[in-house]
Amino acid sequence: MPLDSRPVGRRERNKQEKLDRITAAARELFSERGVEEVTTQEIADKADIGAGTLFLYAKSKGELLLLVQNSLYADALARGRSAAESLGEPLDAVMAIVRQVVECNRKQVDNGRTYLREIVFGDPEEPHHRDALLLTVQTENAIAEVLQRDERISSGDAATLAHIVSAIMFVAMAATINRTKAIDAIVEEIKNQVAVLLAR
Incomplete structure (x- = not known):
């Protein structure tokens, strides 16, 4: 079976879902207040993840x-x-x-x-x-x-x-x-x- 046709596993889906939440949260907060006024903790909270998890996606x-x-x-x-x-x-x-x-x-x-x-x-x-x-x-x-x-x-x-x-x-x-x-x-x-x- 070609790699591209394999179904995406649960772990990969969960990772992508978290990345999507992080991106959406950061986009919204940065747009509202500017990057300098937003903390990483606020982004983690809005994305409903821990700060440690956030840094797995962006350091x-x-x-x-x-x-x-x-x-x-x-x-x-x-x-x-x-x-x-x-x-x-x-x-x-x-x-x-x-x-x-x-x-x-x-x-x-x-x-x-x-x-x-x-x-x-x-x-x-x-x-x-x-x-x-x-x-x-x-x-x-x-x-x-x-x-x-x-x-x-x-x-x-x-x-x-x-x-x-x-x-x-x-x-x-x-x-x-x-x-x-x-x-x-x-x-x-x-x-x-x-x-x-x-x-x-």
């Missing part, structure tokens, strides 16, 4: 934020890719991806900025951190694919340009000076820099 509050944000980010990236498919102009298609990521990151500004900090400074050995890093790679790949629609841009150049676009986006979202800026203003700032980058 820190930063990892809990990564757990929550990663699923939101993955959805945003999927929406951005979908929006980019129908746009012929590379700059417009790149910005369709960027806008979705920025909107996701700015739903709760402090959580979004903390998420970016966790990506940079978190432990890459932790599974939720690895997932976050993979999402940044997937974002760059999506941007590179869009850029390769321009036959003048080689695959190597597209990958390099996508990495630069990712860095521009990251700094614009994380910068303290942009903390109170509206989404449209941040997207416009990114677009202006990407337009110069692509006008080569």
